[in-house]
Amino acid sequence: MSSFTEENYLKIIYNLSAWQEGEVSTNALAEQTQTRAASVTDMLRKLADKNLIHYKKYQGVRLTPEGERVALQVIRKHRLWEVFLVDKLGFGWDEVHPLAEELEHINSEKLIQKLDAFLGHPSADPHGDPIPDPAGRMPHPEHCRLTEVVPGQAVVLVGVTEHSAPFLQFLDRTGLTLGCRLEVVEVNAFDGSVQVGISGNAPQFVSQAVARNLLVS
Ligand SMILES: [Zn+2]
Known part of the structure; x- marks a missing residue:
């Protein structure tokens, strides 16, 4: 049986490896868990002893099939x-x-x-x-980020990659709910903000940072 913290590490390693090829670095883990690299190393040794990760110093980590099973x-x-x-x-x-x-x-x-x-x-x-x-x-599921949609295209909002309360509350205020229809009108070449019609309403601009965290299909 894994502890609370061990499970969190496995989950974080799983999520980090979903966005990149190859091993997850100790630095990335220290950043995500907001702990010192030394404590991260201690935890990684423990997880490796339990055969939940492959870990070699200076080479980063990868989940074993058992580690992936626990993370999932x-x-x-x-x-x-x-x-x-x-x-x-x-x-x-x-x-x-x-x-x-x-x-x-x-x-x-x-x-x-x-x-x-x-x-x-x-x-x-x-x-x-x-x-x-x-x-x-x-x-x-098949999807892409709103920042990858070309103007003139209509898509549906299917997910978000940021789960913080201020972000989600902003979406609520803007009418960006899952399943709503989005029509990209224009992408501002200067700052990457996206002018988008939401559920058939008059187009408005959302910042590039917001658009990057919206998944559409
Ligand atoms: Zn969650």
């Missing part, structure tokens, strides 16, 4: 709890991430099976992130 279980629990909190308890999508960070560490296979069935086996969480199936297979 934690991610599955996190996302199912987020669905529960929003759909059944009425939380906003801007409130659930910190709560799910705690709930994801409850270790009961029976609880999570019942939760999954109770929710009707959802395929995505309230932020549009896919939910791994009980066997730990992660679906990979």
Whole structure:
């Protein structure tokens, strides 16, 4: 059985490797976990001893199949709890991430099976992130970032890659909800901001930083 912190490390390594090729660096982990490189190294030795990661000093880390299995279980629990909190308890999508960070560490296979069935086996969480199936297979839906969409194209908002409350509250105020229709009118060549029509309303500008965190298909 892995501890709370070990599970978080495995999850972070999984997420970092999803965005890059090859090994995850100790520095990237120190940055993500906001701990000193020395403490990161201690934890990595522990995880390697348990055969959850491949780790060689100065070469970075990679999950073993068992490490990946644990990471995907934690991610599955996190996302199912987020669905529960929003759909059944009425939380906003801007409130659930910190709560799910705690709930994801409850270790009961029976609880999570019942939760999954109770929710009707959802395929995505309230932020549009896919939910791994009980066997730990992660679906990979087709999507791109709003910054990659050429003007004149119409797309649908299917996910967000930033889960912080201020970001999600901004989306709420702007009418950017999952499933809404977006029409890219123009990309500002100077600062990369995107002029976009949201659900058929008059076009408005969103900053490049916002557009980069919107996934569309
Ligand atoms: Zn979350």
